[in-house]
Amino acid sequence: MERKKILLVDDSSTVLLMERMILSKSQYEVVEARDGQEGVEKALAEKPDLILMDVVMPRLNGFEAVRRLREEEATRSIPVIMVTTRGELESVESGYASGCSEYVTKPIDGLELLTKVRSCLGQ
């Protein structure tokens, strides 16, 4: 079976490391970006099956990065899971309004993350 490719976008090396460990053990191929701008560029170049996007990042925040991805034909339909420290309704609504498919809150729970990743990938 072909391995699904997931793009991780976060400015925290701790979060990237945890996400990589959680997803790699489930046989996903992982690529990383350290901010929203790099995330958009990597998404266009790598054509991932799914993107995990942090919200607060330098250069380009997660909401704006998702809006740009939705404007591009090549990345418009890629599902995006927002990974945020903000669990408030307002933040969640902003995420959905920008075009994200799902969200998880930090601290990351491995089982919750895997469940939502599998759901977004239709597995």
Place this chain on the structure above:
Amino acid sequence: MTDKPSPPDVVATIARHGSDMQRVNDKLRDLISTLRTSKDRLAGSLGTTMPEIHLPASMAPMAPPAANEPALELENRRLTAELAMAREQLSRAAAEREELRKHLDELEVEHRHVCDQFVEAEAQASEMVQAHATLQQIHGADGLEALLQALQEVVINVVGSEELAIFQVEGGELRLARAFGVDAGPLQRIPLGQGVIGRAAERGTIYVAGREGPPEDDLLTACVPLKAGGKVVGLIAIYRLLGHKPGLGPSDQALFELLTTHAGQALALRRKAGPAA
């Protein structure tokens, strides 16, 4: 092997026997009637009363048998036999269903047990990932500033708080090394033994608000002393947790213990190596 008569033969035979019996009875009734007449005539000529002749009950005139009565009787017997067989099959099916239900219940219990084990294993795996990431960040930090940054990231992303302060012990007091999300002003210097933070550093034990009596400071959630060689070299003060995190759990306690040892050693080593290290 004897040939069994088919149902129509049996019906015909019984009907024939019935007709014969009826004819015999009719003749007997005629005979009795004749005897009665002769008796009455004799009694008249003799002027005496003769005893009454009674027919036996079995000789009483019978209603003509319904032509389809034997067939109905046979059908009744056949249906009764079928009903008995059906009842037996139903009984067997009910017993089988009961067995299957028991088996299903056992499978459901087993399934729940496996699911619980899976969730527990995933939770343990998640804790391992957190511990591994924390250790890698702490020991992989290149210099004191990188270590402080790593500790800040661990508190935000693993513990789940965006309000924290990190102190180093210098000259018998705690000196603020880094603050995030809190007013750094009042935290610059805290004497050992003063307030919740100072006491936690002096004792060298982890403080968790509300664990032993009412919280001593409404804003503080936890104080994690950092130790090296049995001495406290620093402390992490954690204030409010993220809004969606309900409270500290066993995995947080395990993480605090890990930080006490590993972050303490890493801090002592970075300080020993000098500001540039």
